Amino acid sequence: MKETWPAAGPRVVWKRPLGEGYSSPSVENGVLYTMYGRPGEEVVLAANAATGKTLWERSNPMTFKSDGPEMGNGPYSTPLIVGDRLFTTGVAGCLQCFEKRTGKLLWTQQLWQDHHGTRLMYGYASSPIAVGDAVIVPVGGPGKALMAFKQADGKVAWAKNDFRNTYSSPLLIDVGGMQQLAALMDGAVCAVDPNNGDLQWQVPFSAAYPIAVATPVWGPGNLLFVSSEYGGGAKVIELERNGPQTKAKELWSSNRLRLHHGNAIRIGDAIYFSSGGKGSQAILTAIDVRSGKIHWQQRSIEKATFVWADQKLITLDQDGNLMIAHPSPEGFRIAAQAELLTHLSWTPPVLVGTRVYLRDRRNLMAVDLG
Secondary structure, three states: OOOOOOOOOOEEEEEEEOOEOOOOOEEEOOEEEEEEEEOOEEEEEEEEOOOOOEEEEEEEEOOOOOOOHHHOOOOOOOOEEEOOEEEEEOOOOEEEEEEOOOOOEEEEEEOOOOOOOOOOOOOOOOOOEEEOOEEEEEOOOOOOOEEEEEOOOOOEEEEEOOOEOOOOOOEEEEEOOEEEEEEEEEEEEEEEOOOOOOEEEEEEEOOOOOOOOOOOEEEOOOEEEEEEOOOOEEEEEEEEEEOOEEEEEEEEEEOOOOEOOOOOEEEOOEEEEEEEOOOOOOEEEEEEOOOOOEEEEEOOOOOEEEEEEOOEEEEEEOOOEEEEEEEEOOEEEEEEEEEOOOOOOOOOOEEEOOEEEEEOOOEEEEEEOO
16 A cells, blocks of 8 residues: 555545445455445445445335434444355344345344344444354343354344343454454453353443443454443453363453544554543544553544554544554554545445545545555
């Protein structure tokens, strides 16, 4: 990727209107999949990744109304591509499986209506994840904290544990050769065996309402970083495997560090994220992963999301400014910057090769960074 751009910014490959929502694109073999909302409907979109032109759309009636209407009604989750299928989760807890080439609906599971999952005031936001022949999603409630459905027909493979759901998405981690599914639930961060849902460990973590949004960050040293606003704060959990058992130890915690939403990026032993933003200005922040020590905070960049590639941090702030940056524990050096989108640009950038896909609440675009 180029270090600097012309005065007009990087080359825009294409730009098209898109409806409401914050769903990230997923891209495979020249096809982009995402979701958006329009009045009374929620839409799954497949588009040509080279041109942005629609290949197919499938819509569902949508009557859900968020408690934060000024921020829209979603959708929020990222489509999941597995083989010939596409899996999506809608803002009212509708898990769907499509034939990815044609958009034909193969099966549906209603996580709220039929499985009585946690009804969240801003809507369902967790993205599905695939393990083996199952697709796993947080649901919430007695015996259904997390549920696995068979990819082929949607039948329940397993349902376990009693945590209520939040807005966060689960993450696959490897603890000494043992695969676990880590999830930030209401009242705890935990991990389960993705093959059967058995609980492996849990550590208390609680955010009010329950608004915990960001996906945990896993990295070297078996360290798991979790953070939220609304009193949740931040903590790092160190995991140690001993045979079939996993010991979870809290290394540090801080109520001063609060990732509202968006993502955090770990580079070496530093974690970069936007701290704050609910009732206070969000501040771009760098911390030490092992101690929680704040290296620096930069007020000129508020809420931002990131992709790390080619030793560069592709950064998109909430006002639609795209940046190429070089972060370190000493500071945040911006090499290139261009205003490409508008407020609110809360969807993390998606990089495929040297092409980055961006969206705000009105438009979807592809930009060449090569």
